[in-house]
Amino acid sequence: MVARATAGVLAGLTILGVGQLVSVLIAPASAPLLAIGATAVDRAPAWARQFAIDTFGTNDKLALFVGMGAATVLVAAVAGVLERSNRPFGSIIFAILGLVAAGAALQRPGATWLYALPTLVGVVAGITVLRLLTASARPPVAEAAPDFSRRRFLVLATTAAAVAAGSAATGRFLAQQLNNAIENRRNFRLPFIAARDRAAAIAAGTDVAVPGVSTFVTPNASFYRIDTALQVPRLTTDEWQLRIHGMVDRELTLSWDDLTARTPIERVITLTCVSNEVGGPLAGNATWTGYPIASILEQVGISPDADMLLSKSSDGFTAGTPLAVLRDGRDALLAVTMNGEPLPFEHGYPVRQVVPGLYGFVSATKWVVDWEITRFDRAEAYWTKRGWGAQAPIKTASRIEVPAALAPVAAGSVLVAGTAWAQHRGIAKVEVRVDNGPWNLATLAPQYSIDTWRQWTWQWQATPGLHTLQVRATDLDGNVQVEERTPPIPGGATGWHNRSITVA
């Protein structure tokens, strides 16, 4: 009886512990006990709330958890006592409670179906523990070997207790880290930018403001996100540091205070992903503030034999950037803000690189914590090891955004519009043609800088029928967007973007 009750309690604790651990991957509010508690609080009738506050005062939450903990232990003990291998009543009780907890998790604000996962994984683990333990708690068939059975039970029970406690503790620890990082970001103080170091104002008309055309500045919430991180790193500014080593005269480790003691600048820079297909969405433009990379390189003293900065993120991603590019006077930054906010966690909080003119995979390391100064013939970065190029300047590109694909269009004057980019070279012209006819010069919005994308518009006198629009850009170095269609790997897609339009 005691053994069975113990088995039940351990199974219950396994559910909570494993659930807590898995919840870290999803959201703190998806942990089973927390979900039941929070949903209970939200649904409690007024009298219950008043009773709790009157009885426990500001300890009402603690009381709730103590109460829920005691109830869990009690129910779990009963489940253990009732469990039999041929009549799994205990397992059924856990399954039902699991459904209740999963249901509660699904009620949390912003919940997706993933919120049910911690409880479900926990219940599977808990029932397994219950079955294993109660099977070995059965009175031995052969009276000759009672010690064996007891030893086996003790070993299993200890293991289950360790798993439950270990996963609960790890889960709590990780949840705490998450909260610390959120708190740290909330208390972030935006760097002060001297007037001469601010980004130039965005002239009227730079954003053509045509509905359907990407805005000139991309809001953080809609900025494309590409990375290998299954779990977004959550570093605080206190934990963050940048270790600089390799082919340098003086190794240096920058703390957050060291970094922010430097002079920040503000710039508008367009980022692009090498994986973007012709006409694709993987580009965005933001106002960044950060610290010039070139001056940090100068401080550590770069060996004349070095040609690569191998930057590494806290989760092990690496990018190899040509030192020559970082030192040619362009605004390569260790960025700390994006569109007037601390970097979103997904975009690299607290520090990421932004390098005008290079694809993200060779330059834009998020959560950057380590710089090795090395050579391209000695080191290989993350994607280069996987078949992508070692060096990758951005290819001259343009896309049609309006009219939308499949949008109904009436004959007559139709506005065609989109975006073109060739970062750090700048866009010189954009041309549009219909059904492989002659090229027409599009009207370009004012150029903000050679490091940003540029919008274009063209008035089309559309006639009824099915037509194909095509666009190509030319950069200020005179390179015409390459016509031949090639896939993104290894150095970025080429080809002219088409759009088929049916005119009524």
Ligand SMILES: Nc1nc2c(c(=O)[nH]1)N[C@H]1C(S)=C(S)[C@@H](COP(=O)(O)O)O[C@H]1N2
């Ligand atoms: N740590 C880390 N940084 C990274 C990546 C990554 O996988 N891990 N991906 C890079 C790639 S391929 C691109 S295109 C840009 C995208 O930056 P964004 O997600 O802020 O748009 O980040 C770069 N920085």
Ligand SMILES: [Mo]
């Ligand atoms: Mo990318």
